[in-house]
Amino acid sequence: MGPGAVPGRGEIGMIDGRHTMYNPAERKIDLVNEQTFRETLDQYGLDFRKASKVVFKVGSDLIDLPFISYLHENLERVMQDRVQPIIVTSGAIKTAKNDLGIRLNGTGDLRTAYAAVGQPVLMDYYSSVFGSKRVAQLLFTRRDLDPSIADQSYYQQAVVTLENCIRNSIVPVVNENDSVVTEEIEFGDNDRLSAYVANAVDADVLVVLSKHALYDKNPENADDPALIEIVPFVDDTVRGFAGQDANSTGTGGMRSKLEARQILDPRIPFLIVEKDPRWPSLLDRVYRGTCIGSAAPE
Numbered sequence: 665m666g667p668g669a670v671p672g673r674g675e676i677g678m679i680d681g682r683h684t685m686y687n688p689a690e691r692k693i694d695l696v697n698e699q700t701f702r703e704t705l706d707q708y709g710l711d712f713r714k715a716s717k718v719v720f721k722v723g724s725d726l727i728d729l730p731f732i733s734y735l736h737e738n739l740e741r742v743m744q745d746r747v748q749p750i751i752v753t754s755g756a757i758k759t760a761k762n763d764l765g766i767r768l769n770g771t772g773d774l775r776t777a778y779a780a781v782g783q784p785v786l787m788d789y790y791s792s793v794f795g796s797k798r799v800a801q802l803l804f805t806r807r808d809l810d811p812s813i814a815d816q817s818y819y820q821q822a823v824v825t826l827e828n829c830i831r832n833s834i835v836p837v838v839n840e841n842d843s844v845v846t847e848e849i850e851f852g853d854n855d856r857l858s859a860y861v862a863n864a865v866d867a868d869v870l871v872v873l874s875k876h877a878l879y880d881k882n883p884e885n886a887d888d889p890a891l892i893e894i895v896p897f898v899d900d901t902v903r904g905f906a907g908q909d910a911n912s913t914g915t916g917g918m919r920s921k922l923e924a925r926q927i928l929d930p931r932i933p934f935l936i937v938e939k940d941p942r943w944p945s946l947l948d949r950v951y952r953g954t955c956i957g958s959a960a961p962e
Contacts, residue, residue, distance in 0.1 A: 716747060718748075722753045723754055723874045727759070757775055763785065777843070802836050859928040869934075874937070878892045878936060879892065935956075
């Protein structure tokens with residue numbers, strides 16, 4: 665069956681009772697049975713039952729109080745199972761513009777000012793929802809977390825701070841320090857930031873919560889787009905699937921998520937989970953999403 669054919673779509677990403685997996689050798693989407701699907705996820709190490717540190721990246725399109733409440737309900741459960749979550753959140757600029765209705769005047773790039781206004785309100789959302797579960801705000805630039813440009817003392821201090829929060833069951837809530845960032849030290853978007861954070865804490869899984877997972881065609885405007893549940897590695901065809909989509913309220917898109925996979929330690933499983941009203945739980949193995957491996961092309 666070709667990538668565009670999607671008859672008999674069932675629950676999750678299944679087609680005619682089978683799962684979708686990208687075949688890099690033939691550059692097409694194959695349908696695989698449940699056993700092959702599960703074995704492949706196990707091969708990538710995607711098993712939340714064995715995880716102790718999970719990084720969750722939350723995109724701007726998802727950020728509002730109801731979603732943060734939903735996230736909290738899920739994280740309460742996983743913390744009972746001794747899983748320590750680390751949140752990488754977008755949404756400071758969106759919060760200032762949409763939630764507060766602020767319109768700023770000035771010179772230069774006003775995004776830094778919007779971020780400065782929205783960030784404390786965004787943290788108020790997390791603090792109010794998480795209640796007795798303590799949260800910590802951490803704002804980074806690439807100078808802090810990207811080993812290729814970071815001052816070693818900055819990097820070590822960032823890691824120590826993250827680890828101390830984790831050790832004391834405090835949920836780190838990480839964002840880029842947009843109010844002071846310059847082009848030379850910006851991550852570009854929080855998909856990349858989440859990969860650097862996952863590397864820094866040696867996470868067991870990176871979960872990117874997004875408006876969409878990876879499809880063979882743009883799910884916003886194409887007929888019968890097929891969700892691709894497993895991608896062994898990123899090649900030019902996969903980049904073509906990602907296209908040039910940009911997040912409507914943020915800076916990222918699917919391409920930036922593929923770039924995050926390239927930044928992420930290849931040992932860390934990478935999962936994109938899309939917004940879906942049927943989500944029973946973020947950590948159940950029932951979700952609409954794409955697992956992207958890091959196997960090098962032969």
